[in-house]
Structure formats: structure tokens, C-alpha cells
Amino acid sequence: MSSTDELCSLRWDPVSKGVEVIDQTLLPHALRWCRLESLPAFCHAISTMQVRGAPLIGITAAFGLANALAEDASNENLARASAALMATRPTAVNLRWALDQITCAVKSLEPSQRPLVALHRALSLREEDIVNCERIGANGLQLLSALNKDQLNIMTHCNAGWLATVQWGTALAPIYKAHASGIPVHVWVSETRPRNQGTNLTAWELHRAGVPCTIVTDNSCGQLMRQRKVDCVIVGSDRTAANGDVCNKVGTYLKALAARASDIPFYVALPESTIDWSCPSGEQIPIEERDESEVLSIGGLDAAGDYGEVKLAASHSTAFNPAFDVTPADLVAALITEHGNFDASVKGLQQLGAIASDT
Template sequence: MLEKLPRTLYWENGALFLLDERRLPHEAAYLECTLSGQVCDAIAQLAVRGAPAIGDAGAYAVALWCLNERPADESAFEAAFEERCGQIAAVRPTAVNLSWAVSRCAAAVRSALAAGLGVPAAASAALELAHSTLEDDIASCKRIGELALPELRALAERLGRPLRVQTHCNAGSLATGFYGTATSVIYHGWEAGLIEKVWVDETRPVGQGARLTAWELMQAGVPCTLVCDNMAGALMQAGQVDMVVVGADRICANGDFANKIGTYPLAVLAQHHGVPFYTAAPQSTFDRSLASGADIVIEQRDPLEVRSALTAGGWELVAPADVEVFNPAFDVTPHQLLAGIFTEDGILRV
């Protein structure tokens, strides 16, 4: 069922290829990256997005710098390397997977240097770590969906029918190496006959639900219906939603989590209507150094995204060009609103 889904990113002939998600659903085209700055630009401009995919891309950005941009003078390598790693990790501050992956790559490079293997070997170590980061991401996402099945089965048995699921943004295969996080739950549930259909929030202001999730689910053959974000309450009031599952960009020690803006009000609505609300994420998205969601840094993005709509021809203005804009990319959902967190190690209750 997933054979029509494109790869979000892959390495070939010394270059990283990134699916340019700004051009979906109109065109599936790839960016070829041989420099770390090209990857950073793709992350910043949402050509590649989703916490796990950002982490994968960030690891390759470190490897590309080591392979193609390192100083000719090897004695200057370490200082320049540390500076570049800091810059890559800071491109998008809210999704913890980016800093996590960069830190892992940096550790592999430092270990090679400490062992006296030299800079070329350290660069090779960075590339191997990037490859394993992507492979681990894919395996974790698959496992998330597999281990969610008992929870889905229990919900479906309680209702006596398959589930109608709502999701927000794109926590899909397009946001990871493959399978997705929330969509891994959906794909495995659909294949097992436990899910009837999916309600897809359009997810303003950038429309990741409308442009990406709806397209992805249709490619996979999963029945879905697109709705505006402000229709969630009406759907739940009418008894049309049996569960909600979303992704996460950073999960704190107490279970509070940051996800795409609009997740928090969806969780509040779900609690009011007695609809179980879940997030799905790999362990790499957990940041146990943060006690609660109050400690999460929320990225503020370009006002253009709110004043405009992203079309096949680019951003088209739909509001006054000089209207003041508030545009946080994420909000924080308190752990008290969660029925559970689907992970590659099973479901966590918080």
C-alpha cells in the first residue's frame, strides 16, 4: 500500500537528495545537496520538514561539511567543525531531532579524531553515522505503527467498528525517512482493518495537512477527508471522530509536547468531547532535559506565511500586506490531555 510514496531523502553518488515538499502536491521534485548550507536552507525554508526528517537531513549536513567544506589546514578543522555544528543545529530550534542528530554526528567525528584516525576518517565516520540515523529512523517509525495495533484494536472493539481518526499537520512518511509517526499508526491500523477513514486538518498557515497529508494518504489508498482546522469541534460534536493522533517535535520529561500550531486546541476539543488524543514519536524526539513544556523554545516564522497562501505558483497574498502578524510555528500540549504516546518501545502513559 505504500509503494507509491516517494522517499523523503536519500544519499546517492556523494550527494543528498531531498524531496522538495514546497512543490507538493503539484510536483514531486528533488533538491540535490552537496554542501551543508544547501541542506540548512532546505530545512529553514520547509523543503524538508518534520522532526525526524529534519534530524536525518541535519546529520547529512554535518557529513557534507566534513567531506566537502572542511578547511584545507587540518589544524583548523576542530574549531571550524564545532562552529558549523552549532550553526546547523540552530536552523530550527523547536524540533529536538535536529540538535540530537547533529550531536551524534559530532560525537562520531570527535571519537575518530581522538583515536588518531585523522580528518578524512572522521569525515567518513560522520557519513556512516548519517546513514545509520536514517536507517534507524525508518525502523523506529515502522515499529511505532506495529506496536500501536493493540491500542487501536481495543478502541475498535469497544466501539464495535473501525475507527474514524483525525490528524493534524503532516506526521507522515514525508516527515520521516519512511512510514511516518502518526501515519505509521494509521497505515498499520488501516491495513489491519481497524481504521475506517481519516479526517485531515488543513493545518494553517502553511497547509501541511492539505498539501502533504491528504496527498500522502491518497497515494497510500487510505480513505481521507480534508477539513479546515476550525471544523474539528463540529466534527467531534457530531460524533464523527473516534480518536486523534498527531506527531511531535519535542517531548518533555513530563510528557508535555510541542507540535505544529493548532495541536493544543485540538487536544482541548478532544478532551471536552471524550475523544482519546495521542501523539506518536520516536525516542529521538524526547528531550528529558526539559522538565515541562514551559521550557520549550517556540520558533517564530515569517509573517508572509499568515498573510499569504502557498499555491503552485508560490506565496499569494490574501491579507493586507502590512497587517501585523503573530506566527508561532508550534504550540505546546500539556501531558494531561494525552491518552498515550506511541513510540517504538510501545505506548507510554503520562
């Protein structure tokens, strides 16, 4: 894994003083950077999933709020811009966390001082995310090494790599670390319908890094586990409740159930910023419902190499499209964080909180 901006999802240009992100809706067919220059552009990038993944959503929102304050640093615009960004995606708690970070940094300052302070805080959040994700990778590597396998067959769901953070990723960070350390790794990449983040993003990332991987249909994952072709499952988290319940891309819960039935460890990798300490359990986590068109149609390249949308269902069909589900804490073998590996429980999270408060 490179430490350069070649393998990052959001970059800051100090010369033009602008933010650029990879338009992830175009992957894997095209790699295109998109410049964000206004509050509506930042909101659009998050809501349409040009950027996605809980940590990256938060970092993007931080820069979006800093951008808004550069135009108007009044209290009214601070509240207005923060509310607009907060409304883009309801589930990922990093969004609220990052906006609170910027707000707390500037709210006591004179308006003239706010733009620069907000920008510096956004830049520091970006750097902290890189460091934290690398630490997640190192801590996760300890768990992978303890499995004592000649070759590790790891299953993932959705995308929790550097496209979902700034660099390294969460669930993919231990895989990148294992690959770099010489451990033979193979990754089962579940397609992750309906937006196919596994097929479009995770497989693309792993190919670029030289990590062997195989795309599989979501419905085949339980059978692969039953056949003992999977050594462990690692996923990310968009919000983790204070009792250890984990909210992640829809389909995660089914993989956790299959892993438990097959006696396979199910790990969740996340930064502390993804923990909602005010949320007592997964029952209180809001589940985003996205447009039914994502289920009823699919996009891709045709034989001529042209991109297009194809309808999958009969006319007048309807669909229900929840973007996330909740996996109960008792199905999670460990939470992999930048502070270490912890039990997915009230006690485990209290231990994490105590360590985090001392750092």
C-alpha cells in the first residue's frame, strides 16, 4: 500500500486550495477525479455516493463545511451548511462526528478567523484517518496471523478499503498488511447488490494492489462458508452502537449468521469515530432507504464498451431498498480498531473508550 496520494480517495491541492475526490459511481470502468467547489457540490457527492464509506463521508463533509465557511463564516451559515451536509446520509455516524469536529473548532471564534481554522481541522482529520486506518491494519494483522493458515481465505462484504476512507481502509487494511508481510491471502469478494460495491470497488482495489481475489454472488457466501472455503470474514461499519451492535451494508447480517453457523470468526474493522456512544443498541440506528431504481435496474458496459442502464424487472415492478442492516454484537468475534482489538460488548467498548481517552 502506497503512502502517496496515488492511492487515496480525497486529496487537497494547496496551490488551488481545492478538494478533489474520485467519482466512485464511475468505477471500475473509469477513474475520474471530481473537483468540489461549493456546498451543493459536496452535498451532491455524498448523497449520490460519488464518495461513500463512513470515514470518507465524514472527511468529505468536514471539507464541505470548511468550504462553506470560506464563503460565509456567520453563525447562520455555519448552522445552515452543517444541516445541509447532515441531511445527505442518515446512517453513517462519522458524518455527524466530523461536522461536530469542525463546529467545535470554530464556534467560539470571530467569523474572520473561522475559515482558516476550519480548513486546518479538516486537513488534520484527513491525516488522522490515514494514521488510524494503518493502525487498524496492524491490529487486524495480529488476528489474521493467529489463525495460523498456510493461505488465508478471507471474505468481505461491500467496500471498506481506501475508497471508503482516505488511505488503507478499515476491513481491507489488515488484508493489505497481510499481503505486504508475505502471508498468502485470497479474498472472496461478495458482489454487494444492489449497487455492487464489492464487484465495482473492492475487487478493483484488490486487483490494483496485487491481492488475489474472486468475485462471488451474495447468495453463494453461506455455501462457501459451509464448505470450509472461508477462514474468516472481515467487514466495516457505518455505525456501531454502545453495546457492540454493528450497522453495515445490507447483507452483512446474513454473512454473520452463516459465519456463526460454520464456526468462522466474523470481525468488524472500524475507527473509534464510527462508534455512536449515545446509541444504546442497534435498534436505535436509523436505516437509510434508497431509491427502488437501484434494485430494478443495473448499469454496466455493453459489448461495444459503452455504458448504459439496463432494466432488470418487469414494468410496474416495485422494490424495497434498505441500504444497511444491523448485526447483533454476539455474532461479532472482535472489533478491530486503531486502539486495539476488543470484544463487541458494553464492557469491550468501555475498555476501548478508556484507552482512547488516555491517548
